[in-house]
Amino acid sequence: MNVVTLVVLVTVLVSWQVMERRDKETWMLSPYAVKHGRESWRILTHAFIHADWMHLVFNMFVLYEFGQTVGRDLGFLGWMGFPALYLAGIVGGAIPALRKHGDNPNYRSLGASGAVSAILLAFICLHPTRTLLLFFVVPVPAVLAGVLFFWYESRMQQRSTTRIAHDAHLGGALVGVLWVFALVPGSWPAFVESLQALLQ
Numbered sequence: 001m002n003v004v005t006l007v008v009l010v011t012v013l014v015s016w017q018v019m020e021r022r023d024k025e026t027w028m029l030s031p032y033a034v035k036h037g038r039e040s041w042r043i044l045t046h047a048f049i050h051a052d053w054m055h056l057v058f059n060m061f062v063l064y065e066f067g068q069t070v071g072r073d074l075g076f077l078g079w080m081g082f083p084a085l086y087l088a089g090i091v092g093g094a095i096p097a098l099r100k101h102g103d104n105p106n107y108r109s110l111g112a113s114g115a116v117s118a119i120l121l122a123f124i125c126l127h128p129t130r131t132l133l134l135f136f137v138v139p140v141p142a143v144l145a146g147v148l149f150f151w152y153e154s155r156m157q158q159r160s161t162t163r164i165a166h167d168a169h170l171g172g173a174l175v176g177v178l179w180v181f182a183l184v185p186g187s188w189p190a191f192v193e194s195l196q197a198l199l200q
Contacts, residue, residue: 092172097167
């Protein structure tokens with residue numbers, strides 16, 4: 001069993017066990033509790049629980065689909081490959097909420113979306129010309145899907161009415177981009193060359 005499959009299985013198991021428990025709140029990311037109550041474990045535990053089955057299945061589907069390739073591509077980095085990137089994506093996804101809501105006792109968030117976004121954008125940086133299905137229907141180059149991802153998430157996170165932590169998606173995605181270009185030798189020149197070939 002590889003590390004991607006293990007992460008998916010652990011997340012599904014933990015989410016299933018915690019989903020209906022009364023102490024579910026203690027697993028969520030509460031920036032106020034982290035800042036004022038020193039409950040730092042929440043920065044990690046929130047990524048292993050989900051609001052409902054649809055939330056869980058979607059995140060794990062995306063993680064498995066793209067994580068397998070990213071795991072192989074970053075395998076030469078050892079623990080600094082997929083395992084560390086996933087954890088960094090969790091933390092990177094939590095940072096915007098920690099900064100914005102540290103004094104808001106009512107804010108809560110949960111889910112692996114920040115880490116999944118890190119894996120998705122790492123895949124796009126490593127394979128910018130691969131074809132992805134936008135909305136599972138429209139074929140587009142991966143790099144275009146990445147641009148649309150940042151555009152959409154940036155716009156949505158400005159809306160105060162949304163219940164989705166779009167800033168977590170952006171934080172995790174940024175981690176994925178920086179991780180690839182900082183740690184994978186030749187990744188930036190290869191990315192540029194792929195874009196040039198795509199535009200010809």
